Amino acid sequence: xxxxxxxxxxxxxxxxxTLQQLDLRIGAGELWAVLGPTGAGKSTLCSLLAGFIPxxxxxxxxxxxxxxxxxxxxxxxxxxxxxVGSVFQNPFNQVTGARYTVREEIGFGLENLGVPRPAMxxxxxxxxxxxxxxxxxxxxxxxxxxxxxxRLAIASILALRPKLMILDEPTSQLDPAGTGQVFTLLRDxxxxxxxxxxxxxxxxxxxxxxxxxxxxxxxxxxxxEGTPSDVLSSPEAEGWGLCESRFSRAARxxxxxxxxxxxxxxxxxxxxxxxYFR
Amino acid sequence: xxxxRRDFSTVTLVMIPVAIALNIAVGQLVVALKLPLYLDSIGxxxxxxxxxxxxxxxxxxxxxxxxxxxxxxPFAAAFAIVAGIIGLMAGLFAGxxxxxxxxxxxxxxxxxxxVAALVSAPISAYLFGGVMxxxxxxxxxxxxxxxxxxxxxxxxxxxxxxxxxKLVSFLLVxxxxxxxxxxxxxxxxxxxxxAGRPE
Amino acid sequence: MGLLLxxxxxxxxxxxxxxxxxLVLPLAALxxxxxxxxxxxxxxxxxxxxxxLLIQGFFWGEGEVLFTLGxxxxxxxGLIFAAASIGRIAMLGGCFLLLSMTTRIDMLMRALVERGxxxxxxxxxxxxxxxxxxxxxxxxxxxxxxxxxGLETEGSIARRARALVPLIGPLxxxxxxxVEERALAxxxxxxxxRGPRTSLVTLRDTPLQxxxxxxxxxxxxxxxxxxxxxxxxx
Numbered sequence: 267x268x269x270x271x272x273x274x275x276x277x278x279x280x281x282x283x284t285l286q287q288l289d290l291r292i293g294a295g296e297l298w299a300v301l302g303p304t305g306a307g308k309s310t311l312c313s314l315l316a317g318f319i320p321x322x323x324x325x326x327x328x329x330x331x332x333x334x335x336x337x338x339x340x341x342x343x344x345x346x347x348x349x350v351g352s353v354f355q356n357p358f359n360q361v362t363g364a365r366y367t368v369r370e371e372i373g374f375g376l377e378n379l380g381v382p383r384p385a386m387x388x389x390x391x392x393x394x395x396x397x398x399x400x401x402x403x404x405x406x407x408x409x410x411x412x413x414x415x416x417r418l419a420i421a422s423i424l425a426l427r428p429k430l431m432i433l434d435e436p437t438s439q440l441d442p443a444g445t446g447q448v449f450t451l452l453r454d455x456x457x458x459x460x461x462x463x464x465x466x467x468x469x470x471x472x473x474x475x476x477x478x479x480x481x482x483x484x485x486x487x488x489x490x491e492g493t494p495s496d497v498l499s500s501p502e503a504e505g506w507g508l509c510e511s512r513f514s515r516a517a518r519x520x521x522x523x524x525x526x527x528x529x530x531x532x533x534x535x536x537x538x539x540x541x542y543f544r
Numbered sequence: 545x546x547x548x549r550r551d552f553s554t555v556t557l558v559m560i561p562v563a564i565a566l567n568i569a570v571g572q573l574v575v576a577l578k579l580p581l582y583l584d585s586i587g588x589x590x591x592x593x594x595x596x597x598x599x600x601x602x603x604x605x606x607x608x609x610x611x612x613x614x615x616x617x618p619f620a621a622a623f624a625i626v627a628g629i630i631g632l633m634a635g636l637f638a639g640x641x642x643x644x645x646x647x648x649x650x651x652x653x654x655x656x657x658x659v660a661a662l663v664s665a666p667i668s669a670y671l672f673g674g675v676m677x678x679x680x681x682x683x684x685x686x687x688x689x690x691x692x693x694x695x696x697x698x699x700x701x702x703x704x705x706x707x708x709x710k711l712v713s714f715l716l717v718x719x720x721x722x723x724x725x726x727x728x729x730x731x732x733x734x735x736x737x738x739a740g741r742p743e
Numbered sequence: 744m745g746l747l748l749x750x751x752x753x754x755x756x757x758x759x760x761x762x763x764x765x766l767v768l769p770l771a772a773l774x775x776x777x778x779x780x781x782x783x784x785x786x787x788x789x790x791x792x793x794x795x796l797l798i799q800g801f802f803w804g805e806g807e808v809l810f811t812l813g814x815x816x817x818x819x820x821g822l823i824f825a826a827a828s829i830g831r832i833a834m835l836g837g838c839f840l841l842l843s844m845t846t847r848i849d850m851l852m853r854a855l856v857e858r859g860x861x862x863x864x865x866x867x868x869x870x871x872x873x874x875x876x877x878x879x880x881x882x883x884x885x886x887x888x889x890x891x892x893g894l895e896t897e898g899s900i901a902r903r904a905r906a907l908v909p910l911i912g913p914l915x916x917x918x919x920x921x922v923e924e925r926a927l928a929x930x931x932x933x934x935x936x937r938g939p940r941t942s943l944v945t946l947r948d949t950p951l952q953x954x955x956x957x958x959x960x961x962x963x964x965x966x967x968x969x970x971x972x973x974x975x976x977x
Contacts, residue, residue: 279726318927324730344936352931359921360928363561363870366849373943375932380939387943408877423931554935555926557863561871562918562925565878573882573910583911590915602867610871612839719908720915731923 267430267462268292268315273329275310275319284310286486288329292464292479294429297456299473299494300466302483303507308466311483312434314338315464317346334429348379351423351461353433357415357440360422361407368410369394369403372422379426393421396460397451413444420451424460431455433465437472445469449476470508474498474534482506499532513539551596551733559595559732563587564607586713588631593643593717594732597635604631626664630656630710638737646718653714657707664706780840788833796825848872854946862940885910 270290276283284307292298300308313319320327321343331338334349354360365371372393376386394400397417402410407418416436423431433452437445453476456463467473473480473494480497482490489506490497497503498514514532516539521527526543533539566587574583588607592600604627611620637643637652721729721738729735808816852865889910929935 277727278730316931318930322927322930343930344933344938347931347933347936352927354924354928356921356924359924362866362929362932363873364849364866365869366847366873370943377940377943378933378936380941383941383943383945386941390943408873419928426933552863553926554929555922557866558926558929559919559922560867561874562878562922564871565874566915566918568875569878569882569914570911572879573886574907576886577906579907586911586915590919606867606871610868610875716908716911716915720912720919724916724919728919728923731926 267294267334268464269330269332270314271330273314273327273331275314275327276325277310278324278326280325284486285314288486288488290481290488292462294462295456295459296478297452297463297476298465299477299480300464300483301468301470301473301480301497301506301508302489305485306483306507307486308483309434310486312352312432312464312466315430316350316352316432317341317343318352321346347375348426349429351426351428351431353416353419353423353431353436355435355438357412357419360419361415366406367404368399368407368418371407371418372425375422375426389425389427393425396424396455397421398447411444412440413447416440416444416448417451420448424455428461430462430464433463435466435468437467437469445472452476468508470498471513471535474538482508494534495532498534513542517542547596548598551599553595553733555731556591556595556599556733559591560599560603560606563591563603564610566590567607581709581712583709583713583716585627585630585710586716588627589634589713589717590721592631592633592635593638593721593737594729594734595635596734597632597639599733600631600635601628602631604628622667623664626660626667629663630660633659634714635734638734641737643718643721643737649714649718650711653711654707656714657710660710661706780837783840784833784837788829788836792825792829792832796822796829850944850946853942853944857942857946866934882914885914 268290270288273285273288273290274283275285288311300311302308310319313323314327314331315333315338317333317338319325320339321341327339333346336345336349338346362371362374365374369390372390373386376389381389391400394403397420399414399417399421402414407415410418420431420433420436437448440448449472452463452465455461456478465477477494480490480492480494481488482497484506490500490502498508503514513536514534517526517532520543533542564587567584570586571582571584574581585604588600588604591603605624608620608624608627633652633656637649637656642648642652724738726735726739729739809819809822810817849865849869852860852868856862856865889906
């Protein structure tokens with residue numbers, strides 16, 4: 267699904283590259299989480315995978331970028347949008363404003379893509395069902411909560427049947443309820459085989475719960491790659507500048523004080539913590 | 545032709561509704577502060593600097609047309625030309641590099657204000673008084689001609705208020721934009737108006 | 744729209760009142776808009792009607808005088824002229840209000856797009872209409888927040904003017920920042936895709952509507968021609 271070889275990218279007007287010699291292979295049907303502190307290049311990677319780099323953002327791009335079978339640099343924004351979907355941080359900004367109801371809002375992208383009307387109606391219903399928005403179909407997009415708006419953004423993108431969905435810190439502006447809704451939705455979508463998901467995130471607890479694999483970025487290079495437990499339990503984890511979950515912090519503190527010996531697999535979710543400290 | 549398509553990029557199209565909403569929001573803030581200004585073209589000028597004179601023109605015209613469509617001010621549409629000219633002139637001045645020299649830019653603001661007042665005077669005179677009949681003395685003609693602003697539809701404000709208003713609007717846009725980093729300005733079609741040609 | 748304006752000036756002025764009474768108001772009543780329409784129309788026309796009446800009435804300068812008020816004389820021709828202007832404005836205003844109150848703007852725009860208007864125009868119009876109230880609410884929130892911090896809404900002009908910059912600067916900047924994300928979100932929905940587009944909503948155009956439109960065009964054309972001819976042959 268995703269093939270990156272030796273990718274180096276520098277924004278126009280900047281001296282240092284934001285991504286350096288990045289190699290990456292992601293298969294279809296997986297839920298990947300991209301981790302790293304601010305400035306590590308998560309957003310840049312997301313923009314690259316969606317085709318915004320190089321077609322929206324200017325700069326020098328080197329290396330091979332193949333996403334969903336398309337050579338990204340040789341494509342266009344219009345073509346990329348047919349195969350790769352993008353969800354962003356701010357739910358309000360993703361409401362186009364050009365439509366009056368949730369249903370029509372989902373239809374916006376379908377209209378742009380020239381999908382025939384019968385197929386449109388069917389896809390909209392499906393999107394509404396998958397994201398749990400069916401009851402809100404006739405409401406104005408502006409009358410929704412942040413979490414609902416974010417689900418609407420996901421629904422709108424889902425309707426386009428993207429092979430790949432990229433989400434750049436989609437829950438950073440949501441409350442805990444909204445955050446839970448989004449992560450659960452992503453997990454359900456991938457498990458049901460709807461699409462492949464790459465999500466850049468800081469909330470490690472959720473990542474540990476739903477992601478299949480993780481990628482840790484540091485200063486534009488790959489610092490680690492693997493399953494959430496492997497990656498997050500790694501002894502180098504502290505050096506990556508990630509916001510550690512309270513469970514693993516508790517485990518490390520317990521080990522330091524000699525209360526519980528530290529085992530290789532640290533807990534990152536509530537369930538794991540319960541098991542760990544038993 | 546190609547330049548026009550570049551000027552009306554997706555970013556520009558997104559900016560225009562935001563700018564129009566800004567026009568109205570800022571206009572309301574000003575009324576709340578009870579200042580003798582309108583600042584209802586501030587968004588238009590912003591678009592003009594960042595996306596060119598044609599985009600500024602469209603923003604101004606559309607802003608007034610929308611005003612009419614909302615039913616708030618059915619006669620705003622008559623002054624759409626004035627608003628369009630403001631956007632056009634701001635864009636032209638920015639395109640001539642005036643934005644990069646603050647005094648030139650502010651002068652541009654004053655000129656725009658004068659032109660705006662001059663253009664709106666006959667419009668309101670015609671709309672509200674009809675063609676000037678015979679036996680009218682100068683005072684009445686002047687009185688009617690200066691009922692230019694649609695927001696504050698009170699007579700006698702146009703010729704003095706407009707240049708001042710545009711001066712302040714131009715200044716505020718200048719203060720806001722010049723502090724932005726070049727990387728951010730690159731989004732916009734006419735970034736060179738603010739930042740200068742890239743080396 | 745231009746046609747409407749042309750008609751407004753072509754028709755003899757008393758016909759404007761007729762149109763208002765026989766066409767606009769009954770249609771409004773039909774759409775259950777009679778109250779709101781007349782209220783808004785009244786609010787809009789009055790600020791213009793009174794000054795016009797006063798100025799044209801008292802300053803016309805020639806012709807028959809209807810009455811005097813101290814040193815001022817009220818002229819009949821002025822009254823007629825004022826009535827004509829008011830009538831035209833009222834008719835135009837009434838038609839406009841009727842249009843804006845009965846039509847869903849996005850349907851109107853979609854109909855225009857079907858007839859060749861660029862798609863971007865639909866986006867611009869509808870989005871602006873939806874964003875404006877949000878921004879107004881935002882402006883109020885900023886106002887309240889600043890007032891809680893002791894913002895000067897009273898005081899000298901200089902002080903109030905200085906209060907302006909910290910209010911407007913952040914608003915402008917935040918709006919510009921949002922523009923990038925909004926543009927990307929649109930791109931993600933295929934906004935700049937070249938190729939045929941489809942529509943979720945189908946617009947019904949009955950033969951009756953088509954005939955009505957044709958009739959209106961013909962009527963307007965006749966009126967304008969008639970006026971032009973009579974003006975030329977005067």
